[in-house]
Amino acid sequence: MKQEFTYLDHNATTPLRPNAMAAMSVVLSEVGNPSSIHSFGRSARKHVEDARKKIADTLNVSSGQVFFNSGATEGNNTILKGFSGKKIFISATEHSSVIDAGVTCDLIPVHPSGLIDMDAFQKMVTDHPPALVSVMLVNNETGVIQHVAEISKIAKSVGALVHCDAVQAYGRITFTRESLGVDFLTLSSHKIGGPQGVGALIVSAGTTLPKLLEGGGQERRSRAGTENTAGITGFGAAAVEAVASIPEFQKLASFRDMIEADISKSPRVKIYGQNAPRVANTICCTVDGITSDTLLMAFDIEGIAISSGSACSSGTVKISHVLKAMGMDDKKTAAALRISLGHTTTTQDIEQFIKVWNILRTRLLKD
Ligand code: PLP
Numbered sequence: 001m002k003q004e005f006t007y008l009d010h011n012a013t014t015p016l017r018p019n020a021m022a023a024m025s026v027v028l029s030e031v032g033n034p035s036s037i038h039s040f041g042r043s044a045r046k047h048v049e050d051a052r053k054k055i056a057d058t059l060n061v062s063s064g065q066v067f068f069n070s071g072a073t074e075g076n077n078t079i080l081k082g083f084s085g086k087k088i089f090i091s092a093t094e095h096s097s098v099i100d101a102g103v104t105c106d107l108i109p110v111h112p113s114g115l116i117d118m119d120a121f122q123k124m125v126t127d128h129p130p131a132l133v134s135v136m137l138v139n140n141e142t143g144v145i146q147h148v149a150e151i152s153k154i155a156k157s158v159g160a161l162v163h164c165d166a167v168q169a170y171g172r173i174t175f176t177r178e179s180l181g182v183d184f185l186t187l188s189s190h191k192i193g194g195p196q197g198v199g200a201l202i203v204s205a206g207t208t209l210p211k212l213l214e215g216g217g218q219e220r221r222s223r224a225g226t227e228n229t230a231g232i233t234g235f236g237a238a239a240v241e242a243v244a245s246i247p248e249f250q251k252l253a254s255f256r257d258m259i260e261a262d263i264s265k266s267p268r269v270k271i272y273g274q275n276a277p278r279v280a281n282t283i284c285c286t287v288d289g290i291t292s293d294t295l296l297m298a299f300d301i302e303g304i305a306i307s308s309g310s311a312c313s314s315g316t317v318k319i320s321h322v323l324k325a326m327g328m329d330d331k332k333t334a335a336a337l338r339i340s341l342g343h344t345t346t347t348q349d350i351e352q353f354i355k356v357w358n359i360l361r362t363r364l365l366k367d
Helices: 018-028 039-058 072-082 118-127 148-156 229-244 252-263 292-301 321-325 347-365
Strands: 066-069 088-091 106-108 132-134 161-165 184-188 199-203 269-272 282-287 336-340
Touching: 018 229, 039 066, 039 229, 066 072, 072 132, 072 161, 072 184, 072 199, 088 118, 106 118, 118 148, 132 148, 148 161, 252 269, 252 282, 252 347, 292 336, 292 347
Parallel strands: 088 106, 088 132, 132 161, 161 184
Antiparallel strands: 066 199, 184 199, 269 282, 282 336
């Protein structure tokens, strides 16, 4: 990354942690397929199993409940497609890898705060008991934390299995599989300082993981394909450090509040998610009278990387389905900005953002 650049797009991807990089470079200099029975293969297998144990320990599950894959898109698709044809309820603010997985689902509405409408959910569950309920723990656009444990209890009362996309929560807030009471948990390595292209599904004891990929016996016959040994090793190293530094992560709230206090001086700015529990690092706002693309480009020219809503939506002008579900009109959602902080964010980054914001406010907003 260029030194002079201010990177505030950690919900899209966060920089690789030095300990993950070091662990990976050891593995990258070796050879061996974890499925081979010779010594090279056994050494690769040991790297994979060590990482599995590290991740299992952070969530208080056994190693046998951790299944590696290529990331959260695969994890979410595996679960959703696994229940295709059955009744599935998902929240209206899920990531596109759930909402657009190509599987018919009923949407659970959310309040303007971003939190699930529990009365509506209870009625849906009572009227048409589902086979699966899928609700994310932390929203990638707003940082809003859902009451997953409560949602899970209601789902379980009618015998449903529960899936939780915990990608934006892992290493940011404290939870275990058991504290959430869910059957499937999706994780992604690159959101916590591990490499891209690696993830995991955590499965409750005694529950069968649906199969997305066939044709090999890897991951206890649940996910075919040679394991990404170096990536998995980096993921394991990053997980240990990210979870251990959850208390440190909470300090980002003071940076977030500094930015929010400054941008909300403009009468055109509206901030979302403030009326719900939120993670410490995410700011989601709209700026009246200007599109997010114009602002993103202006920030980029000034050396600041931020995003418009979710990473998968950026690059194309796409209305945020999350803000829409929270009751915003199309005009407002087209102007959504996401500023997300992370483990490398410094006071200088925040000062630089505020300085540039005020320059752009005078130049573009003229307010
Ligand atoms: N779920 C959430 C909440 C995300 O934020 C993302 C990434 O943006 C994903 C799933 C997809 O993750 P991956 O990049 O590992 O496929």
